[in-house]
Amino acid sequence: MLRLRTSCRSRYLQLLRLSVPSPKFKADMAIIPVNKTAHPFDKTRFEALLNRRFFYAPAFEIYGGVAGLYDYGPPGSSLQANIIAEWRKHFIVEEHMLEIDSTIMTPAPVFETSGHVARFADWMVKDDQTGDVLRADHLVKGVLEARLVGDKEARGLAAQPQKEDEKKRKKKVVKTAGVQLSDDAVKEYEVILAQLDNYSGPEIGELCRKYDIRNPDTGNKVTEPQHSTSCQHPETAQGHFLNFSRLLEFNNGRVPFASAQIGRSFRNEISPRAGLLRVREFTMAEIEHYVDPEDKRHERFDEVSDIVLDLLDRDVQASGSTQVKKISVGDAVATGIIANETLGYFVARIHQFLVKIGIDPARLRFRQHMANEMAHYATDCWDAEIQNSYGWTECVGCADRAAYDLTVHSKKTGHPLVVRQALKEPIVTERLVAELNKKVLGKTFGKDAGAIQKVFLELDEPRLLEIQRELAQGSAIVATPDGRKLSLTPEIVTIERKTFKQSIREFTPNVIEPSFGLGRILYVLLEHNFWAREQDIERGVLSLPPIIAPTKVLIVPLSAKEEFDPLVQEVSSKLRKAGIFARVDDSNTSIGKRYARNDELGTPFGVTLDFASIQNRTMTLRERDTTGQLIGDIDQVISVLVDLVNDSADWVEACRRLPAYDGVQAVD
Amino acid sequence: MLRLRTSCRSRYLQLLRLSVPSPKFKADMAIIPVNKTAHPFDKTRFEALLNRRFFYAPAFEIYGGVAGLYDYGPPGSSLQANIIAEWRKHFIVEEHMLEIDSTIMTPAPVFETSGHVARFADWMVKDDQTGDVLRADHLVKGVLEARLVGDKEARGLAAQPQKEDEKKRKKKVVKTAGVQLSDDAVKEYEVILAQLDNYSGPEIGELCRKYDIRNPDTGNKVTEPQHSTSCQHPETAQGHFLNFSRLLEFNNGRVPFASAQIGRSFRNEISPRAGLLRVREFTMAEIEHYVDPEDKRHERFDEVSDIVLDLLDRDVQASGSTQVKKISVGDAVATGIIANETLGYFVARIHQFLVKIGIDPARLRFRQHMANEMAHYATDCWDAEIQNSYGWTECVGCADRAAYDLTVHSKKTGHPLVVRQALKEPIVTERLVAELNKKVLGKTFGKDAGAIQKVFLELDEPRLLEIQRELAQGSAIVATPDGRKLSLTPEIVTIERKTFKQSIREFTPNVIEPSFGLGRILYVLLEHNFWAREQDIERGVLSLPPIIAPTKVLIVPLSAKEEFDPLVQEVSSKLRKAGIFARVDDSNTSIGKRYARNDELGTPFGVTLDFASIQNRTMTLRERDTTGQLIGDIDQVISVLVDLVNDSADWVEACRRLPAYDGVQAVD
Known part of the structure; x- marks a missing residue:
């Protein structure tokens, strides 16, 4: 009964787009998979799926939602947890990194020192009744400009507005129509508007009081301008640097070593858009790898040096091109395109990680920052950019921050953040x-x-x-x-x-920082793995790799009738003991519909328990992408499943170990 | 060579405090463990250990620290991650809960509806330059009282201060000495102080402006009073309730079901103290179990009904006693001490979880909330309280919130949060x-x-x-x-x-909410597992159970010499493949000292690689608590280790499978 059905392998190869269906399988079309690439990405259907299956949804939806904030539902939350688990394995465990967990709340002086306040942060005010947050300079600009428009109208001088501004203008007119200003006021307003970028927070606060600038949406006064970063951090990195001495001691005083942290970060996105790609609150995974500035070699560089990457370097961009170079990491470092071995090592490891969790390598490139584009701390920086329906999106940054952070915090606090090496x-x-x-x-x-x-x-x-x-x-x-x-x-x-x-020898180590935006990665991953079957174009399939799929196995009893309970419980319990996350779907709908629903959830495998299962202790095993089905003794199927989920067997191997199921239960 | 050395078992039983050392093992005292209970808990040494080994440390330490904020270093962070992983297994996986991940940032109206703003939150102001947060009513009280004292002094009327107030008073005098107020002002101040509790936030803001009340530490003005909860949530629960409809749909419209979330929460602790027990930012794990209000039975109640708990019910407390009742969950529910089966089921499951991760059951009790003590939403509530050096601390709450939250959010938004049951x-x-x-x-x-x-x-x-x-x-x-x-x-x-x-039938489900403060659990867990060996009282031992220990296995090569590298790499790699987190300590110090350091880190097992390992491929295996050592072939030892770490073998079993090591390498 365990003979290999050759059609399995052929089906699998088709799935991998390695072969064209040969005529002899035409008869078997029902289980021959469609070519995923044959269907162009349908964003409307894709978004409908994510919403319908609660991968994520606008936060506070029943209160009308808040732009730029999203909650992850069960599949999104599991997907994120699995990506994080894989990240921990790939980076922290594999490289013996020191994981930390530092606070989100961060006092302002830390950011003033790190340069975030002066260079990154905007001054914000809050509506003193509703608590709505507004960017202070935008508020002053909006209100004063509106008053000037109102003044012109009152003087009968209203300029013909541009057509595209009309709607905006109308809104302003409602609030300001007819109020004429003194000539002095007009002059003052114009001067303020011209040099708005130069005002500090307290000066903007002064302007708000002097000119009675209020929140135009409510008419309420606003609070003193604040850096909102004094409350929540825009990256988890500072928590690493401030603990550097303790981490170094924990590592017995030696470099190189790395600290790692997964945590929530916050940004002032004034007009969030593009879904999960541009949000106010997100989960980051950051590594700070501390290295001797005079020796940036990496002892495991040889293990990755043959990996070929799509690189978009500084020179190519400067020439106005976006033509990537296909080049091995070893060659990129040897020829100086990537600054040093350690930076190159992490770029390659990032590439490995992204491909492992299901990013299409053909839509992944590493783009080098231009000199004037680099963050204030970086000496070389490469972004992992992933192509998706919004364009190329930065999902991981990999920067050589040199000694910047440790130096500034050390100077500010007088606490030496150095390595002392015998x-x-x-x-x-x-x-x-x-x-x-x-x-x-x-x-x-x-x-x-x-x-x-x-x-x-x-x-x-x-x-x-x-x-x-x-x-x-x-x-x-x-x-x-x-x-x-x-x-x-x-x-x-x-x-x-x-x-x-x-x-x-005493020195301040340099820091190589790979920094991952997990929400962005999760989103593009979903895009890259979405397709639809030709015979059911309305329904989508998410071909998530088993290691990160939210649920690994769907258990489908023929019905919710009690007679299936003992088997359902046996299979559930055996899978749970093997560490495999399975779900039972005994809802009152056809097996086909239940499978279709779980194709949308990205569940890679399903097992069906029916009357034959009760009689013969057999169970069918279904693979999501091919929809191929195998059959075997319950324990045999579980043993195959364990290997499939743990990536120690693929579907071809499964087809070798179990006979195909053609819809008719085998009787021994 | 694999014969069982009977001494292993005896040693293990002593460790479990089941037997007194018999005279025949006196000669073997070096490896007979001390009785952990023989040493009273030494808090100074305990805290020194946590600090020295970087379990956690004050956040922003090099900037002088911030009260109530702590960063977890590598062992604390791993310990927390392992507790969370076990929690996920014990609750989410075992009960098929729906995990979600909602935002930390929460708009104010949500808290106004949930009752947090009106009942829990205080009005806060910020120093408009430094961003320091102050409680608004405390600020007004402090400043006005100080002015009244200054006024009395200026009038030569200074009352004799109480001795214990002297220091405080002196500080105030420095700021206010000699300033006499008008008689009207004195009267106004006294009226304000008498009714301070009745002012709303905006009214306090008005007072600050009218009386020029500034931050006394800096002389700076303060911002408008705000509920800081408008920025960050004090619990993760609201994220569950707002997504209820989507979760219900995901669960095919059926109750009971539960959602679960692990996330960061924030509280306004004005004077944080007691280390990790009272902090401003902490990680919570919360479950919301939705149940039919007319049927609060639990289908798995039978599995836990025999578990005996220490209960401190409402009546006993009302009588002025703290004498716990030892009673099974089954009896507690049957006699009405615990309100219903579902609440009882979760109380029992919480007990199981805490004991599994290493809480001493003798220092764990469940205390029922008194009627007037219950949160505004609860109809019955039991706290898991754990005894530690600060007293009995609430570490888990388990409340029946009835239909409160779903009802108020539904009323406010007009969005029905109900179950419709055919x-x-x-x-x-x-x-x-x-x-x-x-x-x-x-x-x-x-x-x-x-x-x-x-x-x-x-x-x-x-x-x-x-x-x-x-x-x-x-x-x-x-x-x-x-x-x-x-x-x-x-x-x-x-x-x-x-x-x-x-x-x-349409109804609003009731919610049973088990809510875990992970930082508190982590802290008392460390206290419960700390002791010191008689022969090395300066050094501590943390007897953390293998399932949650930060590192499972320490790999100790005799020295950092290159000749050990291949074996170190082989053992590391084999353990990694088996999913076991191991660390290598090849620092330049004696094997004894390296083990002692790892006893402090709670690492349960250690393996030593020496010249005999190179010659014979043997490896010794050491157990942390007994300090007993076994020896065997490298692969044999690894196989025993895998079972020990996965809790499928204990040390007695290990002693059965491997011969004891007496310090002399066996030669076959």
Whole structure:
């Protein structure tokens, strides 16, 4: 009964788009899969699926929703948890990184030091009644411009508005129509508008009070401008840097090592759009890899150097092209396209991770930041960009932040954030050293003694050598800063060659930072794995890889009748013990519909329990993409399932181990 | 070589405090473990360990720290991740709960509806320069009181302060000395102070402006009072309730079911203290189990009904006692101590979970909330309280929130949050129904027609029956609200018995909510598992169960010399493939010291690779609590380790499978 049905393999190869269906399988079309690429991506249907199956939905939907905030429902939440679990395995466990969990709440001084406040953050005000957050400069601009428009109208001077501005203008007119301003006010407003970018937060607050600028939507006053970043962090990285000394000690004082963190971050997106790609709150996974600035090699670089990447480097972009280079990481580092081995290593590891979880490698490229585009801290930076219906979207950044963060926090706090390394060979240096006998010096020169000491601090080696020679002959002449020449004796100064031994090297490590936006990755992953079957174009299929699929196995009893309960419980319990997440669907609808619903949820495997199962202890096993079905003894099927889910067998292998099911239950 | 050394079992039993060391093992004292309970808990050493090993540390430590905020270092972070993983298995997977991930940012109206703003939240202001957060009412109180003290001093009336207030008073005097107020101002201040609790946020803001109340620490103005809860949520529960309809649909419209979420929450702790027990930001794990209000049975209640709990019920507390009752969950529900089966089921499951991860059951009790202590939403509530050095601390709440949350959100938004259930048997009812012929009614009675219609709406069955009888005899007399009597004919009104069939039942489900404070659980877990060996009292041991220990296995090569590298890599890689998190410690210190360090980290097992390993491919295996050592072939030891870590073997079993190691390498 366990003979290999050759059609399985053929079906699988078709799925992989490696072969064209051969005529002899035409008869078997019902289970020959469609070619996924034959169907262009249908965004409307895709979005309907995500919404219908509650992958995610606007947060506070029943309250009307809040732009840029999304809740993940059960499948989205599981998908995210599985991506995170795989990320932990791929990076933290594999590279023995030190995971931390730092707070979201962050005091403002930390961001002032890191440069986020000055360079990134905008000043925000809140409506003092509703708490609505508004960008302070935009508010002032909007209100003053509206008043100027109103003034012009009142003076009968209204300029003909551009057609596309008409709607906007009308809204403004409603609020401001007819109010004429004094000539002075008009002048003041124009001056303010011209230099709005130069105002600090407190100055904008002053403007709001002086000109009674309120929230135009409510008429309420607004609070003092604040950096909202003082409340919640825009990245998890600072939590790593502030704990650097403790982490280094935990690692027995050695570099290189990496810390890693998965956490929630926040950004002031004023007009969020593009769904999960541009949100106010999101989950990030960040790695900070600390490395000796003088040695950025990576000991496992050889393991990835043959990986070929699509690189879009700085020079190509500067020439106005977006033509990627296909090049191995080894060659990219050797030719200097990627700055160093460690950066190259992580770029390659990011590529491996993304492909493993189901990103189409043909739609993945690494784009180098242009010099003027790089964040204030970076010396080289590559973004993993993934193509999707919105274009190419940055999903992972991989930057060499150099010593920037550790240096600024150390300077600000006075806490040394350095590595102290015992030198294998102490560095021995010799140099001439002048020693002054301060007692005699003071007695001889009185208040000039200090000036002479200073002079000696600045003498170089050749000059010291001269003085040494002169002293050997009795005395040496030294010039004071004001030009006087003083004679010194060997009793006052002795010059000798001394040996210095340095056994500790102290340095601020550089930081290579791979930083993952998990929500963006999750979204493009869903796009890349969405398609529809030719025979059921309304319904979608999400071909998520088993390792990240929310549910691995669907258990489908023929009906909810009690007679199936013992088997359903047996199969559930055995899968649970094997660590496989399965769900039972005993809802009152056909098996086909239940499978179709789970194709939409990306569930890769399904097993059916029917009357034959009760009679013969057999169970059918269905694969989502091919819709191929196999049959076997319940325990046999479970054992195959365990290997399929743990990626130690593929469907071809499964077809080798179990006979195909043609709709008729085999009877032994 | 694989014979069982009986001493292993004896040692293990001693560890379990089941037996007293028998004299024949006295000679073997070096590896007989101390009795953990023999050493009273030493808090200073315990805290020093947590700090030294970076389980957690004050957040922003190098910036001086922020009270109530902590960062988890690598061991704390792994411990938390492992507790969460076990929680997911124990609750979400085992009970097929629907996991969600909702946003932290929450608009204010949601909390106004849930009752958090009115009942829980305080009004807060921020220093408009530093962003420091202050409680608005406390600020006004502090500043006005200080001014009154200053006024008294200026008038030479300073009352003799209480001794314990002296230091505080001095501080105030520095800021306010000598400033006399007008008599009117004194009166105004006193009135304000007397009724401070009654001011709303905007009113307090008005006070701050009117009386120029500033942050006393900086002299800066403060922002308008805000509920800080408008920014970050104090619990994850609202995210569940708002998504209820989608979750119900995902569950095919059926109850009972549960949603679950693990997320960050925030509280306004004004003076945080007690370390991780009272913090401003923490990770929660919350379950909302939706159940039919008329049927709170639980289908798996039988599985837990025999579990005996320490219960401290309402009546016992009311009598002034804290004497727990030892009672099975089954009996507690049967006798009405616990309100219903579902609540009892979760109380028992919480107990199982806490004991599984290493909480001492002797220091765990469930305390029922007193009627006036219950949160606004709860109808019955039990807290899992765990004893620790700070006393008994609430670590898990388990409340029956009834229909409160779903009802208020539904009312506020107009979105129905209900279950619609097809009735198996439609409910058939019969009742008398009056039908009015509106045309004739209007023609006959004109403007009284409406009054008559209203009258009929309020008539009960016996009266309708009377009218029916009268009509059969020609006409019936009906009284209008103003007392007039009108005569109606069968042409105007007919009264008939009609049958009604209800096939759908609509109801708002009740919610049972187990809610876990993970930071508190983590802290008491560490306390419960901390002890020190008699022979090394300075160093601690954390006897964390393998399932939650941050690192499962320590790999200790004799030295960092390259000759050990291949074996270290082989063992690392084999453990990694088996899904076991191991760490290598090849630091330049003795094996004993490396083990001692890892006893502090709670690493349950260690393997040593030495020259004998290179020669014979053997490896020793050490158990943390007993310090007992076994030896075997590398692959044999790994196979035993896999079973130990996955809890499918204990140390007694390990001693059965591998011979003891007495410090001399066995040579075959």
